[in-house]
Amino acid sequence: MYVIIGQGTAGTAAANELRKLDNNAQITVLTNETDCFYSRIDLPDIVAGKYRPEDAVLQTAEQFKAKEIRCIMGHYATRILPDERIVELSSGQRLGYRKLLLATGARPVAPKLEGITARGVYSLWTMAQAAGIIAAAAVAKSAVVIGAGLIGLKTALALTKRGLRVTVIERMDRVLPQQLDEAGAAIVETGLGAAGVDLLTGVQVDAVETRNGSVIGVRMGGKILACDMVIVAAGTRPNTDLAQASGIKIAAGIITDEYLQTSERDIYAAGDVAQVTDLISKQSIVSATWPAAVEQGEVAARNMAGDTTPYHGYLTMNSVEIAGIPLVSAGDVTGSDGDEIVAVRNENLYKRLVLRDNVLKGVLLIGDIRQAGVLAGAVACSTNLQRYAPLGASFSFVDLLTL
Numbered sequence: 001m002y003v004i005i006g007q008g009t010a011g012t013a014a015a016n017e018l019r020k021l022d023n024n025a026q027i028t029v030l031t032n033e034t035d036c037f038y039s040r041i042d043l044p045d046i047v048a049g050k051y052r053p054e055d056a057v058l059q060t061a062e063q064f065k066a067k068e069i070r071c072i073m074g075h076y077a078t079r080i081l082p083d084e085r086i087v088e089l090s091s092g093q094r095l096g097y098r099k100l101l102l103a104t105g106a107r108p109v110a111p112k113l114e115g116i117t118a119r120g121v122y123s124l125w126t127m128a129q130a131a132g133i134i135a136a137a138a139v140a141k142s143a144v145v146i147g148a149g150l151i152g153l154k155t156a157l158a159l160t161k162r163g164l165r166v167t168v169i170e171r172m173d174r175v176l177p178q179q180l181d182e183a184g185a186a187i188v189e190t191g192l193g194a195a196g197v198d199l200l201t202g203v204q205v206d207a208v209e210t211r212n213g214s215v216i217g218v219r220m221g222g223k224i225l226a227c228d229m230v231i232v233a234a235g236t237r238p239n240t241d242l243a244q245a246s247g248i249k250i251a252a253g254i255i256t257d258e259y260l261q262t263s264e265r266d267i268y269a270a271g272d273v274a275q276v277t278d279l280i281s282k283q284s285i286v287s288a289t290w291p292a293a294v295e296q297g298e299v300a301a302r303n304m305a306g307d308t309t310p311y312h313g314y315l316t317m318n319s320v321e322i323a324g325i326p327l328v329s330a331g332d333v334t335g336s337d338g339d340e341i342v343a344v345r346n347e348n349l350y351k352r353l354v355l356r357d358n359v360l361k362g363v364l365l366i367g368d369i370r371q372a373g374v375l376a377g378a379v380a381c382s383t384n385l386q387r388y389a390p391l392g393a394s395f396s397f398v399d400l401l402t403l
Contacts, residue, residue: 002015004028004103005104006273010105011031012029014304021301025305027070030077031074032090035057039058041290043126044157045158048157048159048162076089077242080100100268101301105272106273107239108125108234109234110232113206115208119213120215122230136228137229143159143229143230144169144227146232150320159231167225171205175201187325192322192323205219206220216228253273253275256268256269266304270297272293274286277312277313279315280332285314285316289318292315328369328376331363332354335356348367360379361382363375
């Protein structure tokens with residue numbers, strides 16, 4: 001029997017792959033949520049009113065049932081007993097397994113701030129949380145978003161669509177500090193301003209101000225910015241508690257080998273909770289993107305079924321649209337000492353390549369994302385570029401590659 005803890009991207013990909021590989025296997029997926037598999041990246045669009053909640057559902061209960069994949073919903077695993085091959089559930093039930101996959105994902109980081117548990121403070125990570133934000137936004141006039149990452153910015157834009165005055169506060173000196181350099185961030189910041197979002201960068205929130213247990217603002221130094229609701233988007237952290245309590249080795253995430261097996265035999269990990277190899281730095285990191293979760297779920301499933309398929313590594317990559325501005329980043333877009341940077345900016349178009357010893361290590365495209373797939377592939381393959389042309393309006397990135 002296969003047991004999968006987590007019904008997100010990696011867990012569902014693994015369950016579907018196991019069914020393809022074995023028509024007769026017993027497959028059980030466990031989730032503490034009550035909604036079936038849905039697109040977490042669509043939650044801001046649900047808040048904005050662009051999509052209905054049901055539009056984000058990617059695999060319904062009926063579709064799981066049609067594949068004879070058993071789903072246990074609304075309960076969570078409390079303990080794993082590797083020697084007995086048992087998973088204990090919050091319901092008191094005990095599940096036996098032959099192979100186990102930990103696809104427990106990540107959870108939002110809650111900053112240790114005074115007032116952070118007040119009424120009117122939200123995170124956007126689940127369908128239920130999206131519903132709560134929509135309800136609060138119906139009566140609110142203003143909101144503060146703590147954090148200018150992808151989730152924070154998309155949620156801020158969603159709330160402006162609902163007519164709220166929105167301020168994003170970021171402690172770093174620019175938006176999307178993990179994905180963009182200063183020049184790229186400046187373009188996105190201009191677009192956010194045009195969309196009605198106020199930005200405060202290089203500013204630290206010290207506390208959430210409350211009255212009678214409800215949010216009335218945030219404090220920054222000696223200043224207080226009034227607001228009716230606060231969205232916390234200060235990053236995520238892998239859900240490693242279950243693994244750690246069960247004696248499975250962890251670091252930043254659950255440590256895995258090249259076959260995504262953990263330190264315990266027949267227990268695997270995939271998705272936002274798994275620690276894997278970064279293709280560029282060759283260091284062990286936690287991946288946090290949809291394509292990586294799908295691939296890891298499928299690779300883990302093959303190995304659970306008896307194959308020996310290695311997972312070759314993760315390319316840090318993001319493809320998103322913010323305030324109508326498309327952007328793609330792949331690999332190391334910051335660069336290191338000695339790297340060669342090839343960049344051009346033309347108003348709201350920006351292209352940046354990072355080369356190290358003639359090898360393409362990173363690419364950032366904003367506004368014009370044509371050739372993104374070619375360049376990302378070159379980064380993933382560590383393509384050696386024997387020559388490149390200056391970037392210009394008529395330049396084709398294909399000409400830059402020696403493939």
